[in-house]
Amino acid sequence: MLSRVFLFLCVCIKQSQAAVPSIASVGSDLWLLFQNDLDWHTTAEHTSSILISSRTHSDALASCAKLGEDLTPTNGTFFESDTEKILAYVSLQTGASHTQKYWVGGSTSAHSQLCPAVSTSGLSTAACAESLPALCANSAPNRVSNETDLSPTWQVEVNSGDLSVTGTRDHVSFRFLGIPYANEPARWTYSSLYTGPPTLSALNFGSPCAQVGGSGMENCLFLNIFTSFLPASGTPSSQLKPVMFWIHGGAFTGGEGSDAIYDGGSLVSRGDVVVVTINYRLGALGFLALDDGETNGNYGLADQITALKWVQAHIASFGGDPSRVTIFGQSAGAGSVRALLGSPPAFGLFAGAIAQSNLAGFGYASTYSEYFTIEQEVAVAAGAFLVEVGCENGTSAEILDCLREVQWQTLQNAADAPRYVVVDGKFITRDRLSVDGQGPAAPHVHAIFGWMAGDGVDFAGNYPQTNEAQLASIEGIGIAANISQAALDSGLFPRPSTGNTTLDTFNVTGRVATDGEFLCLDQATAHSAAIHNVFQSLHTYQFDRSYMGYEPIPGLCDPPATPAHPFGDPSLPYFQCHSGDLYFTFGTLGQASLPFRDENDLPFEQVTVDAWSAFARTGDPNPDAAFLAARGYSTTSAALKQWGLWEDVTSAVPVRILDWPSRGSGWLEQAQCDVLDFPLDFYEN
Numbered sequence: 090m091l092s093r094v095f096l097f098l099c100v101c102i103k104q105s106q107a108a109v110p111s112i113a114s115v116g117s118d119l120w121l122l123f124q125n126d127l128d129w130h131t132t133a134e135h136t137s138s139i140l141i142s143s144r145t146h147s148d149a150l151a152s153c154a155k156l157g158e159d160l161t162p163t164n165g166t167f168f169e170s171d172t173e174k175i176l177a178y179v180s181l182q183t184g185a186s187h188t189q190k191y192w193v194g195g196s197t198s199a200h201s202q203l204c205p206a207v208s209t210s211g212l213s214t215a216a217c218a219e220s221l222p223a224l225c226a227n228s229a230p231n232r233v234s235n236e237t238d239l240s241p242t243w244q245v246e247v248n249s250g251d252l253s254v255t256g257t258r259d260h261v262s263f264r265f266l267g268i269p270y271a272n273e274p275a276r277w278t279y280s281s282l283y284t285g286p287p288t289l290s291a292l293n294f295g296s297p298c299a300q301v302g303g304s305g306m307e308n309c310l311f312l313n314i315f316t317s318f319l320p321a322s323g324t325p326s327s328q329l330k331p332v333m334f335w336i337h338g339g340a341f342t343g344g345e346g347s348d349a350i351y352d353g354g355s356l357v358s359r360g361d362v363v364v365v366t367i368n369y370r371l372g373a374l375g376f377l378a379l380d381d382g383e384t385n386g387n388y389g390l391a392d393q394i395t396a397l398k399w400v401q402a403h404i405a406s407f408g409g410d411p412s413r414v415t416i417f418g419q420s421a422g423a424g425s426v427r428a429l430l431g432s433p434p435a436f437g438l439f440a441g442a443i444a445q446s447n448l449a450g451f452g453y454a455s456t457y458s459e460y461f462t463i464e465q466e467v468a469v470a471a472g473a474f475l476v477e478v479g480c481e482n483g484t485s486a487e488i489l490d491c492l493r494e495v496q497w498q499t500l501q502n503a504a505d506a507p508r509y510v511v512v513d514g515k516f517i518t519r520d521r522l523s524v525d526g527q528g529p530a531a532p533h534v535h536a537i538f539g540w541m542a543g544d545g546v547d548f549a550g551n552y553p554q555t556n557e558a559q560l561a562s563i564e565g566i567g568i569a570a571n572i573s574q575a576a577l578d579s580g581l582f583p584r585p586s587t588g589n590t591t592l593d594t595f596n597v598t599g600r601v602a603t604d605g606e607f608l609c610l611d612q613a614t615a616h617s618a619a620i621h622n623v624f625q626s627l628h629t630y631q632f633d634r635s636y637m638g639y640e641p642i643p644g645l646c647d648p649p650a651t652p653a654h655p656f657g658d659p660s661l662p663y664f665q666c667h668s669g670d671l672y673f674t675f676g677t678l679g680q681a682s683l684p685f686r687d688e689n690d691l692p693f694e695q696v697t698v699d700a701w702s703a704f705a706r707t708g709d710p711n712p713d714a715a716f717l718a719a720r721g722y723s724t725t726s727a728a729l730k731q732w733g734l735w736e737d738v739t740s741a742v743p744v745r746i747l748d749w750p751s752r753g754s755g756w757l758e759q760a761q762c763d764v765l766d767f768p769l770d771f772y773e774n
Contacts, residue, residue: 117141129679149223160194174721192223231260234349249406267295297345315353318408329410338420355676360702363409381485415441423447424457452567454606526621535708539630545602609767617772633748635669
């Protein structure tokens with residue numbers, strides 16, 4: 090009897106697995122079409138459809154049923170306007186005529202030979218026996234990142250090589266979460282591409298990597314894919330979407346690719362790209378280097394390269410174009426982008442790069458752009474770290490054996506736990522990115538470097554109360570005493586007079602920190618790279634509008650509230666803090682139900698997402714006019730027409746000031762950068 094029950098259970102499980110639809114079972118590409126205006130208040134009301142290839146009306150019904158759906162209903166609030174724009178874009182992408190009809194839902198009498206259809210001109214009919222592409226409904230609910238409905242109704246299977254991956258969909262995209270891209274590596278060994286069990290459930294995020302504070306796990310090398318397009322076998326590569334490969338920040342000691350702020354649904358649905366977010370090893374587990382000839386560091390950086398190799402091998406099965414991968418990251422993620430731009434094993438794995446708030450310059454910031462030798466890293470951190478975790482004695486092998494026995498929480502929380510990219514001779518071969526033309530740099534890559542207007546405020550310490558404390562706080566950033574005094578004496582960093590003396594004094598420290606840890610050397614990077622033609626194209630920006638951000642001092646990054654703007658008035662002075670760009674670049678204000686503070690937050694979010702995704706598509710942050718017209722992105726079209734295009738660094742306005750309105754500018758703060766000893770030609774010396 091028990092054997093019969095077991096057999097019955099096995100059969101049921103196999104039938105359940107077989108019931109998950111796939112591209113092969115539907116017999117078509119699956120293109121999830123959603124007209125995303127980023128106004129999260131109405132997202133659930135907008136029509137979401139899945140386009141499948143041509144077939145008769147009855148066959149279309151049967152194919153949609155395999156997805157657990159009917160044909161798209163036509164009575165939605167935004168059906169008419171959404172469908173017109175969606176089909177115009179389908180025509181642009183596929184070359185289909187604007188008169189092309191598509192099957193949609195609606196009543197058909199039993200004896201009628203005409204069935205409901207739609208084109209860019211609106212609703213009509215077609216002969217039911219005619220073969221037309223069809224719009225299946227996507228009735229998956231709209232949910233925020235970590236609350237996706239995991240019902241089998243929405244699941245879908247993708248096969249890539251030996252892998253069979255089951256993911257799901259929500260209202261705006263297909264989602265494949267927690268995919269292992271590497272075999273779990275032993276401590277302080279380099280990761281290798283995943284070769285484990287081929288049948289994968291990708292319904293939930295994998296664990297973050299072990300990090301400071303005690304959260305996460307060591308088995309953590311997972312990636313997440315957000316896509317609108319699942320191609321059938323034989324789909325032309327020209328139909329594949331550009332890939333945006335996100336590397337999270339967090340000081341190389343924290344962070345995770347599954348953070349809701351990095352949810353890729355908005356970028357995917359509005360920008361028609363594929364988004365990949367990853368985890369990589371952090372802290373001592375990711376960056377310990379010892380002068381033993383074996384423990385050479387950069388394990389976390391190597392994980393990023395392994396993930397890029399996985400993308401090259403598999404992303405086409407998820408609708409992504411492996412020849413158009415853009416790496417982008419913020420803070421330590423931007424430091425990773427910078428390192429990958431100079432890492433020979435990464436060359437050829439990406440075609441674009443965006444570094445958002447790359448640190449460089451004084452003190453702590455220098456380690457993200459000026460790399461220690463292994464010997465220097467041991468002197469600065471690893472030597473003390475070994476003492477702190479009780480593994481300082483013995484031979485090199487005995488020290489490693491000791492370290493492998495220590496609980497990871499102890500390793501990650503040690504005061505001197507290493508977190509530095511180092512010159513290891515393989516992944517990093519020079520102590521800085523070679524923007525001077527004298528060393529390795531990724532060839533044929535389009536790049537963007539940029540920063541927040543108040544990026545350094547978060548690293549400026551507490552509010553100084555006196556002029557003496559002002560000098561001490563500036564020196565606390567890591568500035569030499571003579572330079573900090575020269576900065577104050579120069580008159581180039583004047584103290585505002587708002588009536589709040591403490592805040593005015595702090596403002597000076599924040600401005601020095603922003604210039605000395607972000608702005609000056611990012612500009613110098615772009616300037617030198619342009620002179621030496623290091624990149625195929627290069628753009629820079631400064632964000633003058635931000636939303637929240639990293640706040641070591643609560644409330645520091647919020648614009649002041651007024652009766653007319655109870656959530657803050659961005660037109661009034663406020664600090665545009667580190668990480669204040671993230672909601673805008675990902676289009677994820679809705680993930681946290683954050684309010685629009687004024688009438689410009691939403692259009693600014695739209696323009697920003699359009700610029701980032703345009704760069705992924707073409708290497709140019711200015712969206713193609715035909716793309717904007719087809720998608721109906723009139724706000725962005727009008728803004729660019731009014732403001733002018735974002736010009737590259739070889740122009741008279743090398744810096745784009747991102748705000749509402751945006752504008753071009755010459756190089757910023759050049760006199761201040763000279764006083765801080767970070768001139769525009771810094772990398773020429």
